[in-house]
């Protein structure tokens with residue numbers, strides 16, 4: 262297993278947000294995290310990144326107990342993060358954004374440009390001149406050139422035009438299927454990411470209320486209707 266959460270309770274200070282979360286992810290596997298607003302999806306990603314307070318349980322990365330590792334150590338160990346607010350350097354060009362953080366490994370700036378031709382065309386443009394879709398692609402690219410083993414994405418499709426959503430979905434599918442990188446994607450639009458993930462969980466009030474193979478959930482949407490109110 263690449264990642265395992267064992268009966269994790271976590272939150273901010275004394276407030277408990279997540280309760281009894283157990284899950285595991287093999288190398289190269291992708292997991293969809295679904296649920297309504299405020300159920301704790303982002304908090305789950307932050308808990309894996311070491312940005313919340315672990316109140317009970319364990320977080321294992323590879324063979325190591327990472328429960329007490331600070332965020333920097335988790336990043337060095339191979340946990341990558343594409344934050345919802347994207348966080349690119351606006352004063353640097355696209356290429357500089359990538360080269361500023363790249364670490365040795367299969368994912369180079371050139372490979373990112375092959376994945377996102379739109380970014381390749383704009384490689385010398387400044388970060389401040391990019392569209393929302395290009396910013397998202399760059400945020401994903403920047404996480405990739407750090408050559409993580411696990412990539413965490415928080416609502417990567419939010420606010421993007423439909424044509425860009427399709428490009429980002431295709432790229433993420435390539436990353437997981439061919440790139441050998443495991444992924445956890447938080448998303449409101451369940452349908453879209455069930456196609457590119459292996460497993461799915463649905464959260465409600467900080468607990469996992471349903472887990473399934475993504476293909477099964479796509480074929481029988483009863484749980485989606487029940488917990489998310491979508492068909």
Ligand SMILES: Nc1ncnc2c1ncn2[C@@H]1O[C@H](COP(=O)(O)OP(=O)(O)OP(=O)(O)O)[C@@H](O)[C@H]1O
Nearest residue numbers: 273276278296297298299300301302303304305447
């Ligand atoms: N820094 C924080 N300190 C205290 N409470 C927080 C903090 N961040 C989030 N919360 C609370 O944790 C709960 C879960 O929030 P979280 O952002 O994880 O939900 P979410 O499922 O990702 O929702 P959304 O889709 O709106 O982002 C909410 O009640 C929220 O108010």
